[in-house]
Amino acid sequence: MNNHHPILNILLSKYRSFHNKLSSKIHILLLPEAKSLLNINIDLNFIKKNIFFKSHLEKIYINLCDQCIEMDTKFIYTSYGFEQNRMCEIVKVENNSNYNFVKIIFINMPLEGKYEENISVNYLTNNKNGTFEGKNGTFESKNGTFEGKNGIFEGKNDLTLFFNKNSICREFLYEQLLQFTYSYIIIKGYENCIGKKIVSIVDDTLKLQSNVNEKLFGNSIKIPLIKYTYSYLYNIIWKQLIKNYEKIECKIQEKMYYLRKDISAFLIKFGLGYISIFHVETLSFHIKQIEKCINPIDKIDILDNISKIICEIITCTNEDLKKKKLAIYDINSDSLIAILVASISYGQIQNVVSHSIHLHMYIDNLKVSEKIDKLSFIFTIFHSSIIYLCDMKNV
DSSP states (O other), X not given: OOSOSHHHHHHHHHSHHHHHTSXXXXXXXXXXXXXXXXXXXXXXXXXXXXXXXXXXXXXXXXXXXXXXXXXXXXXXXXXXXXXXXXXXXXXXXXXXXXXXOSXXXXXXXXXXXXXXXXXXXXXXXXXXXXXXXXXXXXXXXXXXXXXXXXXXXXXXXXXXXXXXXXXXXXXXXXXXXXXXXXXXXXXXXXXXXXXXXXXXXXXHHHTTSOHHHHHHHTTTTHHHHHHHHHHHTHHHHHXXXXXXXXXXXXXXXXXXXXXXXXXXXXXXHXXXXXXXXXXXXXXXXXXXXXXXXXXXXXXXXXXXXXXXXXXXXXXXXXXXXXXXXXXXXXXOHHHHHHHHHHHHHHHTOTTHHHHHHHHHHHHTTSOGGGOOHHHHHHHHHHHHHHHXXXXXXXX
């Protein structure tokens, strides 16, 4: 059992002091299936309603909000204190005192309130012939690429060779992806937990390599595997990100529309009058390519390309800099942010907050040795541009 279930995750990270007061000899925790918790506010009150202790009556349990349930070996029935009678199926029971609970019981739905039913989840079937099928489409290996409904995933290394030589790794990864699609949701503000889980899946997959194959592939296959995993899970991740940030996205689009009316005036305000609409249009075209990406690694590559274009634009418009090899670090960060804000607004890039969170999920879970200063800097500027749009006064 790990702590990646949304309720357990929030309990341990946000309400640690409350959790420490619980008794591993008394309390039972009920965990509804993660997919049924979409759009539910998991606060302390919600968590308390899922923590029970046994009453003096047989089969009757009381939660920390004085509501009652009746429990047998297969079902849990809501009783006194609940607004409606609900019968929840017991999916699994774990005896796990590590989390200060006598038992952790998994149930198929929340005890009360509205919940998501019949969610279309992503799954895959391993055909063991170089292809695998899921609701995202069929992914087939062709010359080091994987083609699917979301687009084409290109691996720097030959993933087909890796999977063929490491069948145990392949089976393990398929199993983990299947489990992920049925059990994980993205809680607003806790997106990095998903990125952490993806890295964990890939690391555990690589540990299963044979000694011979480990020498052949080493860690060079890690980034392609992470890229592939994000690409496969794209529909699940993206759908929830958009839903979580829908309101703020609408406000940002309004601000983009306003800025787009007079981009030149906005640039002059920041002392960037030498940046022409043609330059902004060029950058906007490249930034908009992010909308087509299904994994954060490709988005990082696009931002890297944009940084080079910005350097070229500033160099060609400044005689003193023409002879110098201008690096992105050499440009004032406020100027960079203003240029990106103008370009993002001009192209009215959709779901910019979700794109930034998607990138955060990947970058924040890189090891120090894996981080590239330049790309981290570029992402910071991109993220700061979005924050600028968020904080900009209503128009």
